[in-house]
Amino acid sequence: MSAQETFGNGKYEAVIGLEVHAQMLTETKIFCGCSTKFGAEPNTQTCPVDIGMPGVLPVLNKKAVEFAIKTGLAMGCRISTYSRFARKNYFYPDLPKGYQVSQYELPICEGGHIDIVVDGAVKRIGITRIHMEEDAGKNIHESSSGNYSFVDLNRAGVPLMEIVSEPDIRTPKEAAEYMRKMRSILRYLGVCDGNMEQGSLRCDANISMRPVGQKEFGIRAELKNMNSFRFIEKALEYEINRQISVLEEGGKVVQETRLWDSAAGVTQSMRTKEEAHDYRYFPEPDLVPIEVTQEWIKGIEAGLPELPDAKRERFVSSYGIPEYDAELLTSERAISDWYERAVTAGGQPKAVSNWMMGELMRLLNEENKSLEDCLLKPEQLAGMLKLMDNGTISGKIAKTVFEEMYRGGKDADAVVKEKGLVQISDEGAIEKAIDEVLARSAKEVERYRAGDEKLIGFFVGQVMKAMKGKANPQLLNDLLKRKLQ
Amino acid sequence: MKLNELTIAGLRKLLDDREVKSREVLDAVYKRIDDIEGTVKSYITVTKDAAYRAAEDAEKAIRANKASPLTGIPVAIKDNMCTKGILTTCASKILDNFVPPYESTVTARLGGQKYLLTGKTNMDEFAMGSSTENSGFHTTRNPWNTECVPGGSSGGSAAAVAADECIAALGSDTGGSIRQPASFCGIVGLKPTYGRVSRYGLVAFASSLDQIGPLTKNVTDAAIMLNVIAGHDPLDSTSAPVEAPDFTRALGREIKGLRIGIPREYFVEGMDKDVEEAVHGAIKRLESLGAVPVEVSLPHTGYAVAAYYILATSEASSNLARYDGVKYGFRAAGKDLLEMYMNTRAQGFGAEVKRRIMLGTYALSAGYYDAYYKKAQQVRTLIKQDFDNAFSTVDVLVTPTAPSAAFRIGEKTTDPLQMYLSDIFTISINLAGVPAISIPCGFSKAGLPIGLQLIGKHFDEETVMKTAYAYEQSTEWHARRPGL
Numbered sequence: 001m002s003a004q005e006t007f008g009n010g011k012y013e014a015v016i017g018l019e020v021h022a023q024m025l026t027e028t029k030i031f032c033g034c035s036t037k038f039g040a041e042p043n044t045q046t047c048p049v050d051i052g053m054p055g056v057l058p059v060l061n062k063k064a065v066e067f068a069i070k071t072g073l074a075m076g077c078r079i080s081t082y083s084r085f086a087r088k089n090y091f092y093p094d095l096p097k098g099y100q101v102s103q104y105e106l107p108i109c110e111g112g113h114i115d116i117v118v119d120g121a122v123k124r125i126g127i128t129r130i131h132m133e134e135d136a137g138k139n140i141h142e143s144s145s146g147n148y149s150f151v152d153l154n155r156a157g158v159p160l161m162e163i164v165s166e167p168d169i170r171t172p173k174e175a176a177e178y179m180r181k182m183r184s185i186l187r188y189l190g191v192c193d194g195n196m197e198q199g200s201l202r203c204d205a206n207i208s209m210r211p212v213g214q215k216e217f218g219i220r221a222e223l224k225n226m227n228s229f230r231f232i233e234k235a236l237e238y239e240i241n242r243q244i245s246v247l248e249e250g251g252k253v254v255q256e257t258r259l260w261d262s263a264a265g266v267t268q269s270m271r272t273k274e275e276a277h278d279y280r281y282f283p284e285p286d287l288v289p290i291e292v293t294q295e296w297i298k299g300i301e302a303g304l305p306e307l308p309d310a311k312r313e314r315f316v317s318s319y320g321i322p323e324y325d326a327e328l329l330t331s332e333r334a335i336s337d338w339y340e341r342a343v344t345a346g347g348q349p350k351a352v353s354n355w356m357m358g359e360l361m362r363l364l365n366e367e368n369k370s371l372e373d374c375l376l377k378p379e380q381l382a383g384m385l386k387l388m389d390n391g392t393i394s395g396k397i398a399k400t401v402f403e404e405m406y407r408g409g410k411d412a413d414a415v416v417k418e419k420g421l422v423q424i425s426d427e428g429a430i431e432k433a434i435d436e437v438l439a440r441s442a443k444e445v446e447r448y449r450a451g452d453e454k455l456i457g458f459f460v461g462q463v464m465k466a467m468k469g470k471a472n473p474q475l476l477n478d479l480l481k482r483k484l485q
Numbered sequence: 486m487k488l489n490e491l492t493i494a495g496l497r498k499l500l501d502d503r504e505v506k507s508r509e510v511l512d513a514v515y516k517r518i519d520d521i522e523g524t525v526k527s528y529i530t531v532t533k534d535a536a537y538r539a540a541e542d543a544e545k546a547i548r549a550n551k552a553s554p555l556t557g558i559p560v561a562i563k564d565n566m567c568t569k570g571i572l573t574t575c576a577s578k579i580l581d582n583f584v585p586p587y588e589s590t591v592t593a594r595l596g597g598q599k600y601l602l603t604g605k606t607n608m609d610e611f612a613m614g615s616s617t618e619n620s621g622f623h624t625t626r627n628p629w630n631t632e633c634v635p636g637g638s639s640g641g642s643a644a645a646v647a648a649d650e651c652i653a654a655l656g657s658d659t660g661g662s663i664r665q666p667a668s669f670c671g672i673v674g675l676k677p678t679y680g681r682v683s684r685y686g687l688v689a690f691a692s693s694l695d696q697i698g699p700l701t702k703n704v705t706d707a708a709i710m711l712n713v714i715a716g717h718d719p720l721d722s723t724s725a726p727v728e729a730p731d732f733t734r735a736l737g738r739e740i741k742g743l744r745i746g747i748p749r750e751y752f753v754e755g756m757d758k759d760v761e762e763a764v765h766g767a768i769k770r771l772e773s774l775g776a777v778p779v780e781v782s783l784p785h786t787g788y789a790v791a792a793y794y795i796l797a798t799s800e801a802s803s804n805l806a807r808y809d810g811v812k813y814g815f816r817a818a819g820k821d822l823l824e825m826y827m828n829t830r831a832q833g834f835g836a837e838v839k840r841r842i843m844l845g846t847y848a849l850s851a852g853y854y855d856a857y858y859k860k861a862q863q864v865r866t867l868i869k870q871d872f873d874n875a876f877s878t879v880d881v882l883v884t885p886t887a888p889s890a891a892f893r894i895g896e897k898t899t900d901p902l903q904m905y906l907s908d909i910f911t912i913s914i915n916l917a918g919v920p921a922i923s924i925p926c927g928f929s930k931a932g933l934p935i936g937l938q939l940i941g942k943h944f945d946e947e948t949v950m951k952t953a954y955a956y957e958q959s960t961e962w963h964a965r966r967p968g969l
Contacts, residue, residue, distance in 0.1 A: 048587045052807045054580065054688040055567045055589060057721050087803050089849070091826055098806020151811065280849035282858055285692035285800055287722050 004119070005170050008244040012209045015217055016169035016236065020182055022161045022192040023135065023200040024067045030134050030159035031058030031101065038198055042140070042152035050157035052096030057286050060085075064159040065108065065290060067191040068132050069300050071161055072109030074185055074307055075127050081292050083108045085132075085284040090277045093151050094137040102133035102162075104281045108290065114165075114185070115309060116177040117327065125178050126166030135160050161192070167206070167217065172236035176229045179203055180331070184308050188333045196227050203232055208253065209243045218243075219253040223267055225260045235260040239267050311336055319349035328357055334371045338378050345382035348389075355381055359399065363406050375409030384412035394473050397421050425472040430463070430479055433471070437462040438483065448484055456480065488513035489649045490966070493558050493706040496652060500547055500557050507540040507547070507557035507601065510652075514559045514603055518650050521969055526625050527635075527645035529564045530572050531604035543599040553598035554709050560595060561651035563642050564605035565612055566697070567686040568592055571602070575688050576620040577610045579808045579815045579833030589686020590721065591655060591697050591714045598713060603651045606641030610835045611805065612662055612690040614638050615907045618898050619837040626894070627669060628967040629933050633891040636666030642700045643670040648969055653701045653710055657687055659694045660793055661887075661911025664923035667700055668886035668936025671925045671965065673953070674700045675707045676911075678944045679918035680725035682711075683718030689804040691797035692723070694915040703963050704924065704954040708732040711946065727944055735947035736954040741775030743952065746879030750786035751910055757889045763927030763935040764885045767956065771883070774955050779879050783871040788864045789913040790905060795848045795861035796916075802845030808833060840901065865916045872917040876942045881952050884910050886923040886936030910938060920946045924953045925962035934962075 006013055029036055032049035049056045072079050086104035112127035137153035163182065169175050183201060186192040194201045208220035223239060226232045238260075243253050257276075258267040306314075308330045315326035315336075330336045335356070342352045360381075364374065384401055387393045393401055393416060404415040416422055424430065437459060438445055448455040459480055464471055488496070488510045499505045515533055522528060536559065543557035562568065565575045567585035574580045588596065595602075609619035617625040617640030625640045627633040628648040635644040639656025643666035646654050656663040658676035667674025675698045682697045689695060699710035715729035747768065752761070768778055810816035810829030817832045819825030834842070848857035875882060888909055897904040914921045919940055926937035937956070941949035957963050 048585075051812060053567075053585065053587070053813065054573070054575070054583065054807070055565075055585070055684075055686045056587070057685050057723075059720060059722055089803050089806060091806065091809060093809075093811045093822065096807060096812060098809060099803050278851045280803070280846065280851075280854075282799060282803070282849055282854070285723075286689075 004173075006212055007209070007240050008248065011211060012240075012244055012247070013212050014170055014236070014240050015167045015208050015210060015220075016175055017167040017206045018165045018169065018175060018178060019204045019206070020163040020165075020179070021202040021204075022071075022163065022186055022194075024064055024159040024161060024191055025193060026061055026063045026067065026159055028061060028063075029157035030061050030064045030132070031157055034157065036158045038200070040154055042150065042154060045154040046156070050096065051153055052098075058101060060287060060290070061159060064132055065292070066300060067159070067189075068108045068130060068161055069292065069297060070189050070304065071163070071186065071191055072112060072130050073297070073301050073304060074189055075109075075112035075114055075130070075163075077109035077112030077127060077130060079292060079297050080106060080108055080110065081294070082106065082289055083292075084289040085287045086281045087284050089280040092136070093149070094139045094153070094156070096137065096153060096156055100134060100136065101284055101287070103131035105283075106289075107131035108292075114178060114181050116174060116181050118171075118174050118177050123174065125168045125174075128164045128166050130161055130163045133160050133162060134158070172233040172240070175205065175236055176233045179229055179232055181308070184331050188305055188307055196229070199227065202227065205232070205236060207236060207239050207243070209240065209247060219255050221253065221255070221267075222257045223260055224257060224270070231260055231262050234262075234265065235267055238265065242267065305333070315339075319343060321349050321353050325350070325353045325357065329353060332371070338371055342378035342381045345379040347378075347382035347385045351385050352381060355385075355402065359402050360406070363403065374406070376406045377409070380405055380409075380411055387412050387416065391425060391472065392416065392422055394423050396469060396473065397423060421470065423472050424467060424470045425475055427475065427479065430467070430471050430476055431483075433463050433466045434459075434476075434480055434483055437466060445484065456484075459484070487517075487649070489517045489559075489652070491652065492702045493554065493653055493709050496558060497552075497554060501552055503547075507543045508537060510557065511536055511540050511559060511601060514649075514651060517648070518603075521648055522650065524626060524631055525628055525644050525648050525650070525969070526623050527606055527641045527648065527650050528561070528604040529574055529576060529607050529622055529641070532571060532602050533604075535571070536601045536603055539599065539601045543601060546599050555595055555598040555600040555713055557599065557601060558653070559601045559603045559651050561603045561606045561642055561645045561654040562592060563608055563639050563654070563656045565608060565657055565688040565690075566592055566655060567688065568602065568605065571605065573605065573688070574621070575611050576608045576622055577834065577838070578621045579829070581621070581815060583814050585686075587686065590683035590718045592686070594713050603645075606639070606645055606654060608641055609638035610838050611688070611801070612638040612657055612659055612695075613801070613837050613841055615661070615665055615904055616892075616894075616897070617641060618894065619835055621835050624894060627891045627933070628969050629671060630891065630931070631969075632893055633933065634669065634894055636669035636887070636891060638662040638666075639674075639700060640666045640669075643667055643672060643674065646670070646672050646700050646702060647967060649966070653699060653706050655697055655710070655714070656700050657690075657695055657697050658911075658915065659690050659696075659797060660915050661908040663698045663700060664911050664921060664936065664938060665887050665908060667923040668938075669891040669934065671934030671962070671967070672700055672702060673704055673707050673922065673924050673957075673963065674698065674936075675711060675922045675946070675950075676914065676920060677711060677715065677946055678725075678920045679915070680723055680727070681729070681920070681944065681946070682714050683716075683721040683724045685718055685720040689800075691800040692804060693800060694793075694797055696915070704922075704950055704957050705733065705736060707922065708736055708950055725944070730947060732946060732950055735951040738951045739775065740771070740952055740955045743776045743881065743948075744879040745771055745776045745778050745952070746781040746875050746882040747778055748781050748783045748786070748875065748882055748884060750783050751884040756885075759927075759929040760885045760887070760889060760935055764883070764937060767926040767937045768883055770959060771952070771956055774959060776952070778883075781875045781879055781882070783868070783875060783913065785864065785867045785871050786913055789868055789916060790909055792861040792864040792868070793912045793916060794844065794905060795857050796865065798841040798845030799848045799858050800845065802842045802849065805834075805838070805842055837901070868913050869917045872913075872919055872940075880941075881948050882940040884938045884940065886910060886938040890929040890931065890933035890935055914940055919943055920949055922949050922953050924957055925965075926956075926960070927962060928965075
């Protein structure tokens with residue numbers, strides 16, 4: 001066991017399992033025809049069914065079943081040809097029927113896994129089950145409204161997948177990595193947009209500590225309200241330290257649900273085991289069991305896209321780029337697609353990777369933009385790389401050209417022409433500029449010849465400045481050195 | 486004979502022949518309601534103005550020779566079926582202000598034929614009861630003897646039909662709630678196969694048992710009504726994708742050689758003598774029509790009531806969770822959310838509803854689920870197998886509908902178990918999901934109607950109705966009217 005996997009001076013090991021809720025990207029809700037679009041005016045995307053009016057009945061959205069099967073297949077699960085819904089009973093104002101239609105005894109998918117890479121090593125995290133359920137609405141508490149709250153039921157009935165992991169996770173970093181990989185797969189499949197801030201991807205964690213070497217699990221706490229990768233890591237780190245101090249002081253961890261408070265950076269008790277709900281699950285009598293044919297499963301399997309792991313391996317083997325590059329480039333389908341288009345258009349694979357992970361990501365991050373909003377097309381990057389290869393522009397000029405292309409979506413040729421950025425490789429012109437610089441820098445030339453070779457940078461800078469940065473740098477270097485000898 | 490005393494089939498001819506107008510039929514119905522409703526109290530809401538407006542539409546269709554079987558026919562609807570824009574209370578204080586913004590599938594289908602809704606009928610609160618004494622508003626009286634209950638939970642619909650306050654009615658049957666009041670009120674009541682009729686818009690009591698069906702003055706009318714409401718509904722996943730036949734075509738078919746099963750568990754030592762005599766008489770009559778009686782056994786009958794009261798209450802405890810004062814219906818004030826919930830449900834629900842919510846909540850609780858709910862489901866499977874086995878040798882089963890004729894108001898209100906046992910002969914049928922009809926087969930010495938129950942195979946209402954029709958045609962019981 002490596003040192004990074006233990007806590008409390010090597011005495012303890014953490015046992016973590018995650019329950020992920022992913023909102024499915026269906027057009028309509030799971031049991032009625034209302035829109036699932038985010039951000040509408042409160043209670044404008046509702047109908048008698050999702051409001052839970054008397055006498056209404058659910059009708060299952062086939063697309064939701066398809067998405068769940070798709071996800072199960074992508075995570076190596078067994079797909080149940082016979083599964084059913086159950087009712088989870090509890091009272092809350094955002095739960096209009098007083099029960100959530102979910103799956104309990106017979107979920108749609110069971111027994112899969114996700115592989116993550118932590119510190120260069122691959123680790124397999126088991127998936128216990130994936131089941132379908134309906135989302136609840138939202139309670140809105142406004143201090144200005146005094147003694148009452150509002151309920152928005154637009155979200156009620158939006159289809160969710162609950163993806164439950166095995167307790168295979170050992171560190172906060174693994175947990176965050178698992179979530180990143182989960183998000184990546186869901187987005188590749190197009191079944192969830194993975195937006196943790198808006199809550200379309202949510203994560204609860206079960207965590208317990210045990211002395212290193214012990215087989216039995218310790219008493220666990222359930223953590224809620226961690227709505228970013230960073231918070232998952234922070235909350236788990238906090239909780240590990242909290243549980244260790246309880247144990248070190250001879251105390252017992254209490255089985256309870258705790259909320260992550262991101263402002264205070266702590267977890268706080270929400271309810272204890274004694275206060276936990278008895279959900280009184282029983283089979284949902286308003287829906288018939290879900291029967292899935294092998295043909296349907298096969299059809300969905302045939303339509304699965306290439307997933308991140310397979311794509312990463314292919315990028316390494318067919319493009320010869322390092323694992324690290326491949327991992328980053330395949331984290332999002334949009335990024336990998338962009339990359340492949342640039343390479344197909346003739347861009348040298350490693351060069352494309354460098355430009356994307358460097359300049360392109362920098363510029364996008366500065367504006368908080370995603371690749372989908374990017375004006376620059378991958379073919380244009382390939383075009384620019386061609387100009388570098390044939391010496392038309394230098395690497396230094398390329399940065400300027402790239403930024404221009406990024407801002408205006410123009411081809412490299414056009415930018416170079418417009419801005420007069422063609423590299424000067426005319427020896428005569430460069431020599432002339434060098435002569436002028438050396439003529440007015442007699443002192444520096446003397447010091448250089450006396451052995452202060454660092455001054456070469458000064459001379460290059462001066463010449464470049466005189467030539468507005470357009471000198472062919474290699475040629476400039478050679479000529480300069482020759483002249484200074 | 487007054488117009489309100491006629492049947493659907495009888496009125497259809499008069500309306501189509503232009504001998505009477507829909508509004509004249511309504512005049513007769515509302516005159517009757519004005520005269521006796523103060524005594525019988527069949528209705529919770531009378532929708533007179535809307536009915537007269539609908540009658541104008543119906544008349545236009547009739548004049549254009551575009552009448553359907555129910556065009557211009559006054560029909561009463563049990564108050565647990567949602568009617569758009571019309572109060573739908575389930576006879577509960579918790580819904581005493583609830584006006585649905587949508588229409589149940591069954592009433593939408595009746596509406597498609599331009600029926601006339603006379604009003605919404607009284608019932609036991611949320612269909613939980615066998616006498617209408619559990620109504621949150623008032624108790625309906627039996628038209629044959631106003632000191633007696635009309636049965637329940639569809640007691641308002643049954644009394645309205647028996648008292649000629651409408652031509653026909655819809656009820657719902659979870660454990661006998663159509664058949665038992667039909668038996669008590671001397672009319673015909675049909676519970677179709679589970680899945681035959683859409684439950685969309687029927688306020689749920691126990692989803693896996695509830696089924697809507699007609700209460701009518703004779704078997705022909707029941708077939709006409711079933712024709713309109715039967716068939717798959719995309720809004721109800723549990724409605725079967727099974728083509729519904731024209732049920733009226735089954736009527737008049739021979740029953741010669743038909744094997745009628747007599748389940749021995751339904752004829753026990755100490756049963757009500759009047760009922761025993763009437764039912765035996767009916768079996769003799771069917772035999773004289775060519776049917777062949779065969780004794781059969783439904784060995785798990787004795788467990789039906791227990792299993793039913795676990796399954797039905799479990800589902801009810803969940804189905805009724807939505808009445809929480811948050812979104813619609815009655816709300817009682819409270820200092821916080823929990824208190825508002827508790828006050829609303831304590832004041833909004835009646836005693837029987839609360840009793841069943843508690844029973845169901847208990848049965849589903851952690852640690853009890855296997856012993857109660859799961860066990861009851863296993864019993865349900867065995868009961869269903871009993872029927873499958875019986876139907877491998879017979880075509881239809883014959884039993885009493887209820888262990889007695891109508892009992893007196895207040896007689897069983899203090900003893901819930903006695904009340905539950907009044908459904909002892911009807912409950913198994915819901916657990917098995919098979920169709921059954923109750924038809925009049927005689928009268929008690931006290932002059933109260935007695936019902937005969939005919940039970941069929943899944944989706945074989947035709948055999949049930951053909952048998953019922955043959956019996957009805959050979960007797961006069963159905964023609965007797967209460968002397969109200």
